[in-house]
Amino acid sequence: MLVMAECKASAACWPTRPDLSTDLRLGLSLSTSLSSSSSLQAAESIPSMPRNQVLLSWPPIKPFLRSALAASASRRRRQQTLFVKVYMEGLPIGRKLDLLLLDGYDSLLVKLCNMFKTPITYADVYQQQVPGVKAAHFLTYEDQDGDWMMVGDVPWNLFLTSVKKIRITRTDKC
């Protein structure tokens, strides 16, 4: 829901990697596409078919083209990778990680903790102040504008479209 609202406001916030965003939204849009935006209220006020039927009959393209494009999209999704550099503060040598192999922030955290052998936390968890778990590091990333941001604020799919580098920062520095 958040993603759709943000991107209705300005087309500029859509990333300049159209292939990737297309494929990511294949996962994103099935659940949100019919529930967001005021312009869709017009459609919803009209008696309409059950949702699963609307998706097969709209947009009005022939089945041949529809299945060709769907097959093509899933083929491209499987071939795509998103390798980003990961640096841990204090270590001069970084690692590389394919983010498309992960399915969310939790798996990112698990993967990085394994890679760097240290407990790491990110925005959501950090704010919760979990007692007993005092991580020495937390996760930040560089986005397309070159700004360093806290990992975890935006939905995973949106994060994937804007992340350029990841940096594991020391808690006491922030």
Place this chain on the structure above:
Amino acid sequence: MTYFPEEVVEHIFSFLPGQHDRNTVSLVCKVWYEIERLSRRTVFVGNCYAVRPERVVLRFPNMRALTVKGKPHFADFNLVPPDWGGYAAPWIEAAARGCVGLEELRMKRMVVTDESLELLAKTFPRFRALILISCEGFSTDGLAAIASHCKLLRELDLQENEVEDRGPRWLSCFPDSCTSLVSLNFACIKGEVNAGSLERLVARSPNLRSLRLNRSVPVDTLSKILMRTPNLEDLGTGNLADDFQTESYIRLALAFDKCKMLRSLSGFWDASPFCLPFIYPVCAQLTGLNLSYAPTLDSSDLTKMISHCVKLQRLWVLDCIADKGLQVVASSCKDLQELRVFPSDFYIAGYSPVTEEGLVAISLGCQKLSSLLYFCHQMTNAALITIAKNCPNFTRFRLCILEPGKPDAMTNQPLDEGFGAIVRECKGLRRLSISGLLTDKVFMYIGTYAKELEMLSIAFAGDSDAGMMHVMKGCKNLRKLEIRDSPFGDAALLENVAKYETMRSLWMSSCNVTEKGCQVLASKMPMLNVEVINELDENNEMDENHGGLPKVDKLYVYRTTAGGRDDAPNFVKIL
């Protein structure tokens, strides 16, 4: 005229351009009716249920070419349930009994079986052309029968059919004596074909002008074939998706260089951008180009290629081309007459790289544009008004804004004014599809100005019955009206019942029509078939009732001389 010899009258009739005129002269007197019917060679049946096949064959025993269309257009978008009907068998069987001179058969949206294809192949000794479009129900075994038995076959054209694959044997069934092929299109066949058989078939077909391969044909086979067909005018490529060895690309370039007559290219299934430069040399001579199966090509790949295609008249492309790509089209393709831009990402609230700006650019650059199909995610009234002024020659205008009910992207207003400008300026408009946020006002404009309109497609539009009534009242030449998800009910349906007799068909799905309204229509107009299609679905039972009566899920109304059909499934009620 009474003493005019029949042969002379028949000769005069042979100058009549179309079926419509021949139908008219048939009405003059009995003598003319007889002369006309016995000399009619081409018969077109727009709705297979409008007339009984036996009656057609009886009236035109000497017909050579028959075209029959089955399911309504919205079947293309999965709106017609499977097993609804549209069976080819009665037509082929009737022709087999009464018209053995048949040479050509064209069928669209029909259910064709292997048995029918075998009957076809074995019955008509002079059979030479089979064209099947958006059909289903047959397998490659049926094609094998055609290949084996139709000794004079010139055309086998399979467009977007659902064909069950039973192996590559069918292509090898063309006998060595078959040298008459002019057109072969098997792009929709899913399975592999034997490359050797294909090459040999092409080698013994000196008249081959149109060849459309399927995606299994390797690039080297394509190169070999092209070396043998210097007179080829229309080509659908095979596999250009993989990354090939350099030699393969060079062979391909050499092969294309031989094809000086090539005018039309299609295929490009998931084509790799690496193959495009090898095709550039042919681009300057192309009049038709279909790249709609290549989501692998991005905007710069597409524009580099299209900028070479200066003679292009017909372009089908995905929206990956983006607005800036359409600007290149506008400046390069001055002869463009038909443009289709399909959505590469078809989830509703997704992102589409083409907007109203691309279309405005096209309208400025391509003054000859007359046919448009454009999928985009936003449009404005201002753009549509500009487009209408720039291109008053539109005969077909289909705009699909991907999000149903979306307003003008700048003003948030309905798009009534924009479409109003289109119908006002384009006086020759015959086909129109509208989308976006639309009130009854747009229908008032359509009814007032779209006097030549023959086909209208409406989705998620209008406020009340008045909308549909405007169209039914004003569009004198309307033949096909198809409506989905719009608030038109019984009052609109019943406002002008006599008009349905002048039309081929009406389709309404997910509207506000009730069964009572349909029954009234059926009782007033006995020469119509009023088909109520209600699929049994738990969800539907929960729908609100209008006036306490169940709403009709799908309604299909068509004029007919054949009465109710006896092949309807149990979910279709014919009133």
